Amino acid sequence: MNYLGLDLGGTSIKGAVVTEAGEILREASRLTHAERGATAVVGEIAALMYQLAQGDRFAGVGLGCPGTVDDESGEVLYSCNLNWTNFDLRGALEKRTGYRVRLVNDANAAALGEALAGAAKGAHSAVILTLGTGVGGGVVIGGKLLVGYTGAASELGHMVIEADGLPCACGRRGCLEAYASATALVRMTKEAMAAHPESRMHSISADLGGVDGRVAFAAKAAGDAAGGAVVDAYVRYLAIGVTNVVNLFFPEVVAFSGGVANQGEALLAPLREQVRRASYGSAYAKKHVRLVPCTLGYRAGMIGAALLAKT
Numbered sequence: 032m033n034y035l036g037l038d039l040g041g042t043s044i045k046g047a048v049v050t051e052a053g054e055i056l057r058e059a060s061r062l063t064h065a066e067r068g069a070t071a072v073v074g075e076i077a078a079l080m081y082q083l084a085q086g087d088r089f090a091g092v093g094l095g096c097p098g099t100v101d102d103e104s105g106e107v108l109y110s111c112n113l114n115w116t117n118f119d120l121r122g123a124l125e126k127r128t129g130y131r132v133r134l135v136n137d138a139n140a141a142a143l144g145e146a147l148a149g150a151a152k153g154a155h156s157a158v159i160l161t162l163g164t165g166v167g168g169g170v171v172i173g174g175k176l177l178v179g180y181t182g183a184a185s186e187l188g189h190m191v192i193e194a195d196g197l198p199c200a201c202g203r204r205g206c207l208e209a210y211a212s213a214t215a216l217v218r219m220t221k222e223a224m225a226a227h228p229e230s231r232m233h234s235i236s237a238d239l240g241g242v243d244g245r246v247a248f249a250a251k252a253a254g255d256a257a258g259g260a261v262v263d264a265y266v267r268y269l270a271i272g273v274t275n276v277v278n279l280f281f282p283e284v285v286a287f288s289g290g291v292a293n294q295g296e297a298l299l300a301p302l303r304e305q306v307r308r309a310s311y312g313s314a315y316a317k318k319h320v321r322l323v324p325c326t327l328g329y330r331a332g333m334i335g336a337a338l339l340a341k342t
Contacts, residue, residue, distance in 0.1 A: 032051055032090035033048050033049065033050055033051075033056065033087075033089060033090060034048075034049050034050075034051070034089055034090055034091045034092070034093065034337035034338065034340045034341055035047070035048055035049070035080060035083060035084075035089045035091070035092045035093070035337060035340070036049050036092075036093050036094075036095075036140075036332070036333035036334055036335065036336035036337030036338070036340070037076065037079070037080070037092070037093065037094040037095065037132075037333065037336055038094075038095045038137060038140065038329075038332035038333045038336060039063065039072075039076065039094055039095065039096045039097070039113075039137070040063060040097065040112065040137070041063060041065055041097065041112035041113060042062070042063055043060050043061065043062055043063055044060060044061050044062075044063050044072075044075055044076055044079055045058065045059075045060045045329070045332070045333055046058060046059055046060065046079045046080065046082075046083050046333060047059075047083070047330065047333040047334065047337065048083055048089070048337075049333065049334055049337035049338065051341060052148070053144070053147055053148025053152075053334050053337075053338060054148075055330060055333070055334065057083060057085075058083075058330070058333065059079060059082055059083055060079070061075050061078065061079045061082075062075070063075060063113075065112070065113050065114065069113070069115055069118050069120075069123070070123070072113065073120070073123045073124060073127060074127070076094070076124060077124065077127040077128050080092070080128055080130070081128075089130070089340075090340070090341070091130075091133065091337075091340030091341060092128075092130045092131075092132045092133065092337075092340050093132065093133040093134075093135065093140070093335075093336035093337050093338070093339040093340035094120070094124075094132050094133070094134055094135070094336055095135050095136065095137035095139070095140030095141070095332045095333075095335065095336045096110060096113075096120070096134060096135070096136065096137055097110050097111075097112040097113065097136070097137050098110030098111065098112065098113070098115070098136070099136070099181065099182055099183045100120075100134045100135060100136055100182055101134070101181075101182050102133055102134045102135060102178075102182065104119075104121075105119055105120060105121025105122055105132075105134060106118060106119050106120065106121070106134075107120050107134070108181075108182070120132070120134060121134060132340075133336070133339050133340045135176065135178075135335070135336060135339050136169075136178075136182070136183075137332055138159075138161060138167035138168060138169050138185075139169040139176050139178065139185065139335070140169075140331075140332040140333075140335035140336040140339065141159065141161070141167075141169065141288065141327075141331035141332040141335055142157070142158075142159035142168070142169020142170070142171055142176065142185075142331075142335065143169065143171055143176055143335035143336075143338060143339055144327055144330070144331035144332060144333070144334035144335030144336075144338065145157065145159050145286050145288070145325050145326070145327055145331050145335070146159065146169075146171035146174070146284075146335075147171075147174060147334075147335070147338050148327065148334050148338065149286070149325060149326045149327040149331060149334070150284065150286035150323050150324065150325045150326045150327075151171070151283070151284040151286055151323075154282075154283040154284045154321075155172070155173060155283055156170075156171065156172045156173070156280065156281075156282040156283050156284075157170075157171050157282050157283060157284040157285070157286060158170050158171075158187070158276050158280055158282045158284070158285045158286075159171075159285075159286050159287075159288065159325065160187060160272075160273070160276070160285065160286070160287050160288075160289075161287075161288045161289040161292075162211060162212060162213060162269075162287060162288070162289035162290065162291035162292050163212065163213050163288075163289035163290055163291075164212060164213060164214055165188055165200065165208045165212050165214070166187065166188030166206075166207050166208040166211055166212050166272075167187075167188060167289075168185050168186065168187030168188060168276075169185050170184070170185045170187075170280060170282070172280075172282075174342075175342070176339075187207065187272070187276060188206060188207050188208035188211075188212070189201050189203065189206045189207070189208060190206065190207050190272060190275055191203065191204070191205040191206055191207075192205060192206070192207050192210060192268065192271045192272050192275070193205040193210070196209065196210070197209040197210065197215075207268070207269075207271075207272035210265075210268035210269075210272075211265065211268050211269040211272055212291075213243075213244045213289065213290045213291050215265070215268075216244045216247065216261075216265050216291060217242055217243060217244060219247070219261050219264060219265060220232060220236075220242055220244075220246050220247045220258075220261055221242055223247070223257050223258070223260065223261045224236070224242070224257075226257070227257035229257075230250060230255055230256075230257040230258060231249075231250045231253050231254075231255035231257075231258060232246050232247060232250045232255065232257060232258050232261075235249045235250055235253075235258075243290070244290050244291045244294075245293075245294070246258070247261035247262050247265070248262055248294050248297050248298070251297075252297065262297075263301075266298065266301050266302055266305065267305065269302060270302055270305035270306050270309065271309075273285060273302065273306050273322070274305075274306050274309040274310055277306060277310045277311075277320050278310060278311045281320065282320060283320065283321065284320070284321045284322075284323060285320055285321070285322050285323075286322075286323050286324065286325045287299070287322070287323075287324055287325060288324075288325035288328075288331065292324055292325065295324060299322055299323070299324065302322060303322050306320070306322065307319055
């Protein structure tokens with residue numbers, strides 16, 4: 032039996048036919064055209080579903096959507112990327128396609144995909160952290176997502192790691208996202224470059240065509256002190272957040288995705304050391320949380336949405 036997983040974004044809609052084991056058989060995408068309104072977007076989703084079906088029936092359909100969604104009611108309660116409020120997405124899609132679509136937040140869909148078919152496959156519990164424009168997250172325990180009372184649980188990027196700290200896009204101060212996102216890393220890099228005109232970060236950013244999350248890590252690898260200080264500060268902030276996650280859930284695996292996670296062991300090796308040192312009871316523990324990179328890339332959300340439809 033095959034399932035359909037859809038990943039709805041503000042720019043594009045990605046879809047994949049997925050086996051029970053989480054393997055992708057075929058995939059395709061279409062532009063969202065969110066500016067045309069919800070009805071038009073539903074039409075694009077339906078068209079993608081028919082395209083991928085190729086005349087066959089799916090055993091189930093799951094859809095990951097940005098924002099707060101309620102799988103019980105089938106509504107998208109709020110999505111700023113799509114400009115939707117209390118939209119009955121399930122009802123609209125069922126009317127167009129005949130399928131009763133399962134709904135999930137897009138970050139949670141990606142977390143479920145990595146937990147069941149990716150970096151944490153086989154683990155009883157996992158937390159997935161995305162280090163991108165913001166800091167997203169998802170918690171999977173016993174193969175099921177922790178979604179909370181309203182469906183908005185696991186907003187791990189918005190735990191406060193510094194009281195009255197830097198402003199966050201959410202309107203609060205001191206959130207992990209303000210310190211450990213790729214956006215934060217770029218800000219820290221630019222600040223260090225302004226303070227250190229002699230730094231290798233200037234030539235590295237010129238070679239890369241601008242300042243991004245790679246610059247400070249490349250400078251540190253080249254022995255640049257200013258770049259090294261940026262990386263050390265970034266890892267320290269991230270370690271505070273990850274340690275909080277570990278102390279809250281003690282998952283078997285914490286896996287990282289997003290642009291910053293592409294730094295691999297340059298990020299994870301010092302992060303493991305700091306998290307293990309700070310985690311509650313770690314000095315006496317016989318088992319330790321594994322910190323690893325995600326493996327599914329952009330396909331994680333589609334796979335997770337499809338496997339949600341399996342449950």
